[in-house]
Amino acid sequence: MSLDSDVIVDRRRLRRKLTFWRVAAVLIAIAALAVAGLVLSPRGTAVLSATGSIARVNIEGLIRSNQERTEALERLGNSSAAAVIVHINSPGGTTAGSEQLYDSLVQLKAKKPLVVVVEGLAASGGYITAIGADHIIAQQTSLVGSIGVLFQFPNVSDLLKTVGVKIEEVKSTPLKAAPNGYEPTSPEARDALDALVKDSYAWFKDLVKTRRGMDDAQLAKVSDGRVFTGRQAVDLKLIDELGDEKTAVAWLVAQKNVKKDLPVRDYKLTPRFGDLTFLRTAASITLDAMGFGSIARQIEHTGMTQAVDRLALDGMLALWQPGSGN
Known part of the structure; x- marks a missing residue:
């Protein structure tokens, strides 16, 4: 019984760690996209950065x-x-x-x-x-x-x-x-x-x-x-x-x-x-990839009402x- 209890506890710890890293990965991805959004905003640099295009x-x-x-x-x-x-x-x-x-x-x-x-x-x-x-x-x-x-x-x-x-x-x-x-x-x-x-x-x-x-x-x-x-x-x-x-x-x-x-x-x-349109789309894709499909669909549909x-x-x-x- 003690062995089974230890296994259950370990599994719970592993599940919590996995959830933590999933959430952390999503937050990092969103933060990176937010920085990109600021850079690409009208006050930032031009979107077209490559020369000769x-x-x-x-x-x-x-x-x-x-x-x-x-x-x-x-x-x-x-x-x-x-x-x-x-x-x-x-x-x-x-x-x-x-x-x-x-x-x-x-x-x-x-x-x-x-x-x-x-x-x-x-x-x-x-x-x-x-x-x-x-x-x-x-x-x-x-x-x-x-x-x-x-x-x-x-x-x-x-x-x-x-x-x-x-x-x-x-x-x-x-x-x-x-x-x-x-x-x-x-x-x-x-x-x-x-x-x-x-x-x-x-x-x-x-x-x-x-x-x-x-x-x-x-x-x-x-x-x-x-x-x-x-x-x-x-x-x-x-x-x-x-x-x-x-x-x-x-x-x-x-x-x-x-x-x-x-x-x-x-x-x-x-x-x-x-309006976070680009951010909504990227966040939706990221969440779906991380296993949060239902949340991803909710985020995606908020942009459909405009x-x-x-x-x-x-x-x-x-x-x-x-x-x-x-």
Whole structure:
């Protein structure tokens, strides 16, 4: 009995030691990743550290104003990257955010050879972004265009009448805070919005005309708000070539004298440390490898809840919304 008791005690001690070292290994791995996150943060050194490589920049989803992204592109312009390939898959976003991103790419293009590859969609504000480059490549079935702007807002005045709610207000002039969505939009307010939309639309069209070298007749064919496939877009001068990243590399080599066979490396525009996205993923993998699968799955799923709501976009929009006919 004494021998059995000793064996049980030894096993318990061994199990505690094993658990301790497992936890210690996880903590060390997380600490190492935390240090890496600080180094790779916007305030740290650039992600692209290897010399003699081509930077791959990804523009995905809705486009908003983003100062971190602007600063990251400025750092890329001062980095050792030989060239930049910008991959775009975006329906657009706010006109202000799209203009900011366009300006950043134009400034980057002045320092580095730059080419755009349309992955699946470069519509509206996404196309504003694309024309920041001198050369645009798209796949045959990619969608590009949707040249136009819109201003939309919900109007719940009929709903308020139904539930018996009335919004009272005192304002300096009739057009102050108009439209507000709580009352029918007045003709004067609609005319004011119409002037805003037309002015931004004229800016968008002039940008396309200048950047893509179109005459008025060519511009009229592509500026009615429609999207076009990559195959159609070549003939319409919206893009320059059909292809993918390999096509982009070949263009850089042939037209910009970029050294052949350079590796293409990802460059993160907003490698934030605050949201711990990269840390969550790494910690999940580490925990799973150490035998803590259930904990790993909980950590991994916390990053699955983030979604962008299009209704949160404010101001003038350069956005393609096929579900609403825009």
